[in-house]
Amino acid sequence: MTKSLIIFDLDGTLIDSVPDLADGVDKMLAHFDKSPAGTDNARTWVGNGSVKLVERALVWAELSLDNLHHAHEIFLKEYATCQGKTVEYNGVTDGLNCLITQGFTLALCTNKPAQFLPDILNNMGWTDKFACVIGGDSLPTKKPDPAPLLHICDTLGMDKSQAVMVGDSKNDILAGQNAGITTLALTYGYNYGEPIADSRPDEVFDNFGDLVTSLL
Known part of the structure; x- marks a missing residue:
């Protein structure tokens, strides 16, 4: 070639990077008193950028997408602390x-x-x-x-x-x-x-x- x-x-x-992304998502969901989604779910949500990742997590958690902007900001902040895995x-x-x-x-x-x-x-x-x-x-x-x-x-x-x-x-x-x-x-x-x-x-x-x- x-x-x-x-x-x-x-x-x-x-x-x-899914283990760290999943931790960021789960910490974001915890802000809304929702159960963790875990790595298996996060693995199917990755690929379209962080906004889409958070959107898919909110849908999974049955949260309104009116929360998307706020949830995305929370995710970015939490994911920045999740880099060890x-x-x-x-x-x-x-x-x-x-x-x-x-x-x-x-x-x-x-x-x-x-x-x-x-x-x-x-x-x-x-x-x-x-x-x-x-x-x-x-x-x-x-x-x-x-x-x-x-x-x-x-x-x-x-x-x-x-x-x-x-x-x-x-x-x-x-x-x-x-x-x-x-x-x-x-x-x-x-x-x-x-x-x-x-x-x-x-x-x-x-x-x-x-x-x-x-x-x-």
Whole structure:
């Protein structure tokens, strides 16, 4: 595969952040005297950004969406204190280092709010890995809109034909397809309980190492 720019999703692709996200959601729900939703539910709610995550939690808890703005503010505050359980998926750091050594430019495009990215990247030891980092609120639109991916290409001076989008959810694949960018999918992440192959990415991989090998 002759490519030079690899754009990665974050949650469900490079890191498993659901335990921390679930803790943030459960602390938010506790403000409304509701029972914790737990990690299994949170795992099916991740992928469309923090507002949608909170909205899904409120629906689950049978709370009015009139509470959404307030609940989202509570979640952001609580999630900022929940960073101890997020871990990288097997082989990710080695894979990123291998790609960089081979001359690839790496970028990050996530729907997670940008305010949380510096600490996560620092905790993972990835601060210097990505030439461009885009959060869910960095631009007017987020995935599955193609604009964030095209913005990355423009910012780095690369044509979209040189780029690959790597993700675990249909939002990632749709964003890549909408942008006219090659899409590679991983099966181990968060995709609302749906097989990622249903979104018809160009290739599907069960582990990060095999994906990296395919790019070399």
